[in-house]
Amino acid sequence: MAADPTRRVWDLPVRLCHWTLVAAVVGAYVTDRIGVSAFRYHVWCGYTVLVLVVFRVCWGVVGTRHARFIHFVRGPIATWAYLRDTLRGNHHNTVGHNPLGALMVMTLLTALALQAITGLFGNDEIFNVGPLYGYVSDARSLQLTSIHRQLFYWILAAIGLHVGAVLVHRWAYGEDLIGPMFSGRKSAKVVPAEQAIDAPLGPHAPDALSASVPMRKLASWNLAGPAGLALALLIVLAAAGVLAWIVIHAPQPAAIDSFN
């Protein structure tokens, strides 16, 4: 049997970002459970999450078709219409993120950003402090730590819902969403040729950007290829660099080598 022809939907940066984020979130949980002596690894997981979220937001502006917010974030009316159709048993598969999935993408990105940022200012009331603890008062740090602790459960719930929805797609609609998040490819039957991310740009070039010449130039690069990888790497390095600069320049908490 000949292999079912496929078309590319998720570019490599999107997929790497997704699975690294999974690893970083799991890692953050595990290092928290291991205990106070694994704190430094917990912080590294947090840095990773922050850099990835910043990258994903940038990629949501400049990335390939299905990575762009403008192609998948929908207003409340369209989202409601999608939900209503689905509940009526009239589900239609989407090439990229469906409107509810888009909502989950935005929710998780926002929540993870907040989680990572509050963690930077936190402290464990034993001997570990977040890298930006020196910027805030002790009371504020405890407040942010409290948010950091409670937000974890909300994120857990969101992840549960996300995984649950993916499984519903698998079992109720016969649509595999996990495979494509590894391979980047979906069956040609569900992806029209012009919606593949490596489709030649023509009348389907990102419409909202066609107004400005520099953006048109950007859009005419094929970001599904090596140029996209290079740009993605550049964004990640820039985000990591800025974060490192902020962390290195953060005021150190008052010396603790005296009896205080």
Place this chain on the structure above:
Amino acid sequence: MYRQGLYTVIGGTFGPLGGVMQGKMEFKPADVMKRAERLAFLSTMVGDAFPDISKNGRTKAKPEIWTHSADFEKKVSAFTTSAADLLKVLKADNSNSAAFKKAAGAVGESCKGCHDDFKAK
């Protein structure tokens, strides 16, 4: 207030040991020994710092301390034991050894073990 004062002193005594353990601070034998001795003593005071009348008011002490007192006492004695162990390790070898780091880490874990269940966040 008594309890908060006690924990402030415990934090101020132990915090720098955590710094030394993580390599952020220099290991000064006399200072480390003094802190470990004080910590071992202070840790014996925690069990008496939760009288019934201290349940209310401005406190982060969770009510479970008094409703699950057996579990709470176990966690407090884990702290006392780990602090005593740390002192014992240093008395045997007052240096920045792997055993010191392990024992100081164990004290930190005992703090966390109790905070996780019995301290409001």
